[in-house]
Amino acid sequence: MQGFVNSANAIKGLEFYKELYKCCTAPGLTNAYMQEGLDAFKSGQVAMQMNWFAFFPGLYKDPNVGGDKIGFFVNPAGPNGHFTQLGGQGISVVATSDHQDDALRYIKWFAQPKVQQKWWEIGGYSALKAVVDAPGFPKSAPFAPQFLESMAIVKDFWAEPSYAQLLLDTQKRVHDYVVADKGTAQQALDLLVKDWTKVFKEQGKQVAGQ
Amino acid sequence: MTAIIHPDASADRISERARFKAARRVRGLSDRGIAWLFVAPTIALLLAINIFPLIWMIRLSFTSLNLSMSYLPTRFVGLDNFNDILTDEDVWARLQTTASFVVWSVALEVLIGFGLALLINRQFRSHSFWTTIILLPMMLSPAVVGNFWTLLFQPQIGPFNYVVGLFTGIPPSSFSMTGEVALAPWTIVLVDTWMWSPYVMLICLAGLRSIPDYIYEAAEVDRASSLRQFWSITLPMVMPFLMLAVLFRAIENFKMFDMVNLLTSGGPGSTTELVSITLKRDAFEKWRTGYSSALAIILFVTVFGAANIYVKVLNRVKQR
Numbered sequence: 001m002q003g004f005v006n007s008a009n010a011i012k013g014l015e016f017y018k019e020l021y022k023c024c025t026a027p028g029l030t031n032a033y034m035q036e037g038l039d040a041f042k043s044g045q046v047a048m049q050m051n052w053f054a055f056f057p058g059l060y061k062d063p064n065v066g067g068d069k070i071g072f073f074v075n076p077a078g079p080n081g082h083f084t085q086l087g088g089q090g091i092s093v094v095a096t097s098d099h100q101d102d103a104l105r106y107i108k109w110f111a112q113p114k115v116q117q118k119w120w121e122i123g124g125y126s127a128l129k130a131v132v133d134a135p136g137f138p139k140s141a142p143f144a145p146q147f148l149e150s151m152a153i154v155k156d157f158w159a160e161p162s163y164a165q166l167l168l169d170t171q172k173r174v175h176d177y178v179v180a181d182k183g184t185a186q187q188a189l190d191l192l193v194k195d196w197t198k199v200f201k202e203q204g205k206q207v208a209g210q
Numbered sequence: 211m212t213a214i215i216h217p218d219a220s221a222d223r224i225s226e227r228a229r230f231k232a233a234r235r236v237r238g239l240s241d242r243g244i245a246w247l248f249v250a251p252t253i254a255l256l257l258a259i260n261i262f263p264l265i266w267m268i269r270l271s272f273t274s275l276n277l278s279m280s281y282l283p284t285r286f287v288g289l290d291n292f293n294d295i296l297t298d299e300d301v302w303a304r305l306q307t308t309a310s311f312v313v314w315s316v317a318l319e320v321l322i323g324f325g326l327a328l329l330i331n332r333q334f335r336s337h338s339f340w341t342t343i344i345l346l347p348m349m350l351s352p353a354v355v356g357n358f359w360t361l362l363f364q365p366q367i368g369p370f371n372y373v374v375g376l377f378t379g380i381p382p383s384s385f386s387m388t389g390e391v392a393l394a395p396w397t398i399v400l401v402d403t404w405m406w407s408p409y410v411m412l413i414c415l416a417g418l419r420s421i422p423d424y425i426y427e428a429a430e431v432d433r434a435s436s437l438r439q440f441w442s443i444t445l446p447m448v449m450p451f452l453m454l455a456v457l458f459r460a461i462e463n464f465k466m467f468d469m470v471n472l473l474t475s476g477g478p479g480s481t482t483e484l485v486s487i488t489l490k491r492d493a494f495e496k497w498r499t500g501y502s503s504a505l506a507i508i509l510f511v512t513v514f515g516a517a518n519i520y521v522k523v524l525n526r527v528k529q530r
Contacts, residue, residue, distance in 0.1 A: 026366075027366070027384065027386050028386035028388070030389035030478040162278065162279065168496060172480065175478070176480055179477065179478040180480065180481050181479075182479055202274065202279070202498075
């Protein structure tokens with residue numbers, strides 16, 4: 001964690017993120033989430049926004065900004081690679097559950113190609129090769145080509161039981177630096193490493209270099 | 211001769227005897243017994259919903275319990291949680307934010323509330339109407355107040371920014387009352403003052419109405435000016451009421467959560483993150499039950515200690 005989360009490139013990335021925030025965020029959107037982003041886009045306050053694919057069918061149908069007025073694009077490449085983040089959380093089987101077999105049976109059923117195909121058709125998002133590699137897939141939705149491209153550059157997320165705590169700490173440190181102008185990017189990420197170390201230690205995990 | 215007793219009559223007599231016995235049993239209770247009988251349900255309720263959770267919380271504050279990691283064994287950690295809190299710079303920063311909010315909001319509420327009380331205390335036409343209008347904000351729920359002020363402060367469609375723009379020429383959508391570091395702390399003070407100044411006014415009004423007229427009449431005879439009457443009669447006699455208002459408002463604002471959470475969620479960054487918001491995040495977002503129990507105890511002791519000192523000072527002022 002030390003030297004990775006607060007690496008020189010991560011610091012540069014965070015500084016760039018702050019520049020983006022300062023130049024191009026609609027006024028008042030200091031604590032905005034999905035809905036506020038959609039509102040800013042639909043009301044014409046911003047020309048571009050980053051959001052989950054799940055909202056794209058609704059945006060495409062919107063009479064004011066949808067149809068031929070809207071376009072979809074993949075995250076642009078950075079200086080050290082081209083990645084995108086997979087939205088949502090993976091399905092997990094709880095280690096302490098009494099119904100692990102049922103959960104595993106459900107996952108097996110859900111992962112079947114025909115179920116995944118149906119899932120995509122009714123508005124869900126499937127990353128199963130059998131679905132996305134099908135010849136008709138790129139034309140199955142206006143944003144399907146971008147979805148396909150994104151899935152190819154997905155960077156995996158941490159499957160950690162303390163996911164929510166880690167995210168809350170990140171949000172706090174990044175928000176303090178980006179929005180409230182507290183300290184530097186280096187300090188924000190150093191503090192984040194400290195916060196995360198505490199979380200992992202509470203979990204009883206060994207943290208390298210600590 | 212055989213006397214025949216009607217079955218119904220015998221039943222009546224039996225039930226009468228039972229009633230008499232029951233009455234004698236109740237009469238047999240001492241005054242203290244009856245008092246306990248009435249108070250017992252309340253005490254049981256208090257024990258169940260106040261005392262027991264408090265004791266349980268004290269117990270939890272010495273443990274490592276984290277509800278999001280219930281698979282880990284709960285360890286006794288002694289004073290570690292308290293030590294972590296008291297050495298955490300972030301917690302001290304949140305306490306400073308809370309102190310600043312309490313001082314500014316209570317000071318403004320006392321000034322405005324007392325001023326309004328002085329105005330309302332004079333008898334004038336439509337006096338009752340204006341009293342009701344002034345009291346309206348405090349009758350609203352903090353959740354409602356938080357939500358509608360959020361809309362009023364909205365940079366694009368909020369009327370607040372338009373009014374400011376009208377008087378200052380600043381473009382309405384160029385600033386955000388809840389989203390800017392310099393403005394957000396004042397925004398929560400402003401909304402709290404708007405909502406609770408009427409409450410301080412009510413307490414001050416009670417104080418003003420308790421001053422007997424003959425004292426002012428005597429001052430008039432002595433040719434005391436209005437200012438002199440205010441400094442020598444009104445202010446000293448209203449002082450205990452003012453101090454009471456300060457006590458109530460300070461305690462309330464120290465644990466302020468709902469309105470600020472709705473207005474700014476503690477943001478931007480952690481600029482308006484009051485300690486109660488930190489507590490809620492630790493307890494119900496991060497699920498650090500042991501740690502947040504310790505924080506709750508520290509806050510409780512702080513408020514309880516400060517309120518006790520204050521009440522002693524208040525009693526001294528009253529005795530003067």
